[in-house]
Amino acid sequence: MKAVVGFMVILLGVSHGVETHCDGRHDGAQCYGALGGTVDIQLMDSTSEISRYQLLKNSLKILDVREKMILSNTIVHRSVFFPSNGTFRITNLSRTDSGDYTLQTFDSDGKSSGVQILQLFFQAPVSSVLLVSECLSQGERRVSCSSEGGDSPQYSWTLDGRTLTDAEILSGNMKTNVITLKQHVSGHLACSVKNLVSKVSKEQRLSTCGFIFINCTSVNGTQVSGWVYEANNILCIEPTTEPSTTPQTAVEIGHLPLISGVLSTLIIFLVVVVAAVCAQRKKQNSKTKEEENDQEEIFADLRVVKQQAKQLEKRAELEFCRVKCSKRPRQTEPTIDDCLYVNVHKFR
Structure with missing residues (x-):
């Protein structure tokens, strides 16, 4: 029974830098490569026990080896054969390199000992992706994904890293390059474009259209x-x-407790400030009244002292009068007029 084996490409670069490996040891194998790149085709495990083998492309012989000696190679300018591991390398691939390859082996007598067929397909890799979106009349959003270069591109879509659902797509499907999203859909939309030899993706942040x-x-x-x-x-x-609920609405609802907390804090702060100002003014008024009371007490004390001084002065004058009058003859008693005379004489 023939085994049909398909091999995906291992990409190491773009265009001329793309290299692929193809296992052609099984009859009916299918291999893919990138145009302008390189493909390594492993034709057999070992060539030591095979006397002669030939590789034909569409019945045209391109490689002939006998006893590990290369008799002919029609594409020697861009190919090389490694007898040690049975690998045939072709570089600078073109579309004409696609087709059916047949490997024929012969024994020492020149008789055919086996035939196996290999199919090679070469495609242009996808180089870039363009993602364009637009809002429609009812709030839907049409998104188109186009690729530059690339043969037989295949498309796929994801939203926030997951596959789009039918509830989010109004028209189109996951394999088309143009889809229409429903009004509530938003998030990071990504379009991936691939073929048998390459894969490129493009992402865009989408919001609702305001509906x-x-x-x-x-x-x-x-x-x-x-x-x-x-x-x-x-x-x-x-x-x-x-x-x-859209993500934007959910965010706004989530902010309500924060806004309420900020307003409450602001109101409390204003009340504390007003109370502090009132207390400061009351304290200043109290201090002013106390200072006025202290001044009144000082003035009252000064008046008392002044009165006491006047009384002492009067007492001193009376005592002086008595002393003066005591030095006069005893036959006469000092009178008030005499005391007044002494006082007037004193202050002259």
């Missing part, structure tokens, strides 16, 4: 349900509801 889903009573009393542009929504007289 919301309403399910409410209109101004005239009728029930309204559907998608409308949020900025121009005048149909509802009651809060609108959406079928699903």
Whole structure:
């Protein structure tokens, strides 16, 4: 029974830098390579026990080896054969290199000892991807993915690292290069383009087109349900509801406790500041009254001292008068007039 084996490509670069390895030891094997690149075809395990073998492409002999000696190689300018491990390398691949390759082996008598067929396919690798999106009239979003170069491209889509679901796609499918997303879809959308020899992807951050889903009573009393542009929504007289909470709405709802906490802190801070200002003013008023009371007490004390000084002065004058009068003859008693005379004489 013939075994059909397909081999994917191991990419080491782009275009001329792409190298692939092909196991052609099984009859019916299929191998793929990149145009402009290199392919290593392993034809057999060992050549030591094979007297002669030939490699033909579409019945045209391109390689003839006998007793480990290369008799002919029609593409010697871009190929080389390694008898030690039975590998045939072809470089600078072109589309004409695609086709059916036949390996024929012969025994020492020149009789055919085996035939196996190998199929080679060479494609142009995908070099880049362009991702374009646009909003439609009802809030849907059309996204197109185009590749530059590349034969037989295959497309696939992911949203935030996962496969898109049917609930998110309005039209198109995962294998087309143009899809239409429903109104509520947002996130990191990625398009991957690949073929048998390459794979390239492109990612874009998508947001909603500004539409919301309403399910409410209109101004005239009728029930309204559907998608409308949020900025121009005048149909509802009651809060609108959406079928699903978008990431942006979830973030806004999550911020409400934080905003409430900030406002509460600000109000408390203002109350504390006002209380501190009032206490400071009250303290200053109290201090001013105390200073005024102290001044009044000082003035009162000064008046008392002044009065006491006047009384002492009067007492001293009386005592002086008595002393003066005591030195006069005893036949006469000092009178008030005499004392007044002494006082007047004193102050002259």
